[in-house]
Amino acid sequence: MAPKLLVTCGHLQRHIARYRDEIVAHGVEVWVPKLDGQQFGAAEMAAMLAEADVAVAGDDDLSAPVLRAGVAGKLRGLVRWGIGTDNVDKPVATEIGLPVYNTPGMFSNEVADLALGHILTLARHLQRMDRDVRAGLWTRYEGRSLHGLTLGIVGLGGIGREIARRGVAFGMKVIGSDVVTVDPKLLAAVGAQQKPFEAVLAEADIIVLACNLTPENHHLINADALARMKHGVMLVNVARGPIVDEAALVDALRSGKVGSAGLDVFEAEPLPADSPLRAFEDNTLFGTHSGSSTAEAIQRVNRMSVDIALAMLGLGHADLANFNKVA
Numbered sequence: 037m038a039p040k041l042l043v044t045c046g047h048l049q050r051h052i053a054r055y056r057d058e059i060v061a062h063g064v065e066v067w068v069p070k071l072d073g074q075q076f077g078a079a080e081m082a083a084m085l086a087e088a089d090v091a092v093a094g095d096d097d098l099s100a101p102v103l104r105a106g107v108a109g110k111l112r113g114l115v116r117w118g119i120g121t122d123n124v125d126k127p128v129a130t131e132i133g134l135p136v137y138n139t140p141g142m143f144s145n146e147v148a149d150l151a152l153g154h155i156l157t158l159a160r161h162l163q164r165m166d167r168d169v170r171a172g173l174w175t176r177y178e179g180r181s182l183h184g185l186t187l188g189i190v191g192l193g194g195i196g197r198e199i200a201r202r203g204v205a206f207g208m209k210v211i212g213s214d215v216v217t218v219d220p221k222l223l224a225a226v227g228a229q230q231k232p233f234e235a236v237l238a239e240a241d242i243i244v245l246a247c248n249l250t251p252e253n254h255h256l257i258n259a260d261a262l263a264r265m266k267h268g269v270m271l272v273n274v275a276r277g278p279i280v281d282e283a284a285l286v287d288a289l290r291s292g293k294v295g296s297a298g299l300d301v302f303e304a305e306p307l308p309a310d311s312p313l314r315a316f317e318d319n320t321l322f323g324t325h326s327g328s329s330t331a332e333a334i335q336r337v338n339r340m341s342v343d344i345a346l347a348m349l350g351l352g353h354a355d356l357a358n359f360n361k362v363a
């Protein structure tokens with residue numbers, strides 16, 4: 037029977053026509069289940085993974101029971117499209133011998149561009165001006181000059197350093213924190229200085245979250261951390277929603293402690309209709325977890341994901357040793 041490649045990641049689903057003939061030519065069946073929304077839940081994933089030989093997944097539920105169900109069936113390899121692997125139970129994948137690969141470093145530029153988009157829009161009230169002009173108004177808002185501000189970046193990895201490079205180009209002083217000591221040469225190349233988390237909270241006018249989500253940094257930006265920021269700080273999150281305690285952020289927006297917030301990611305996605313964040317119409321900018329969503333980046337990562345999936349089946353031209361194994 038032909039091996040089955042399951043595609044649950046929406047980005048590859050949308051462009052599967054570009055790869056289908058190539059995959060089928062290797063004798064592999066392509067399985068693209070209908071995706072409503074951003075991801076599949078646990079029950080659906082468990083059932084589908086058990087029927088697939090390899091899978092390319094996105095933000096889907098890849099928790100321990102789901103992975104175990106997959107391996108109890110036919111599953112022998114998993115590609116996590118993109119960088120974040122917080123939805124994958126990596127220790128369990130390792131324990132049950134399920135190889136999992138991701139595609140890191142593929143869209144640092146794109147996510148950094150998006151972060152700067154949030155900063156520029158909020159600093160100059162672009163979203164309010166657009167809204168007002170369309171409503172027949174002509175309001176001239178007083179914004180902030182970026183030149184001379186201090187930009188603080190939490191997480192100085194691939195994305196964080198590209199944000200730093202852009203911040204310097206806009207004339208900002210760039211500081212950042214990380215849980216590891218980042219190679220000073222890498223930081224010097226983008227003009228950033230590593231400082232303790234506390235110093236970033238205290239000194240930055242704009243704080244961008246660009247770290248990976250780990251069990252240790254869940255709600256890293258809580259009421260306590262917010263209290264230590266400058267009054268009126270701008271907070272931008274292009275990393276993962278659960279790094280911010282949204283209830284504490286709502287309080288901080290209400291009090292003016294946080295002057296504005298750009299959020300590409302949320303604790304629950306899509307953002308619930310009754311989220312209290314929606315009340316802040318003038319000083320928040322929301323995204324749809326789309327930091328990597330450019331035609332160029334999606335094509336790049338789709339190509340790599342298909343190469344990895346085929347290589348896991350012992351097919352295609354790519355060598356698995358060239359890819360990033362996370363479990």
Ligand SMILES: NC(=O)c1ccc[n+]([C@@H]2O[C@H](COP(=O)([O-])OP(=O)(O)OC[C@H]3O[C@@H](n4cnc5c(N)ncnc54)[C@H](O)[C@@H]3O)[C@@H](O)[C@H]2O)c1
Pocket residue numbers: 118119120121140141143144147190191192193194195196213214215216246247248249250252253256274275276300301325326327328329
């Ligand atoms: N918004 C989007 O659409 C989108 C797209 C791609 C990636 N992301 C997120 O961005 C994250 C970062 O991507 P990357 O390519 O820069 O990853 P990376 O692994 O290169 O860098 C992450 C950095 O964060 C650091 N870090 C971890 N915990 C920290 C903490 N508590 N404080 C400070 N630093 C901490 C790590 O040590 C590492 O240096 C991804 O893990 C993903 O969750 C979001």
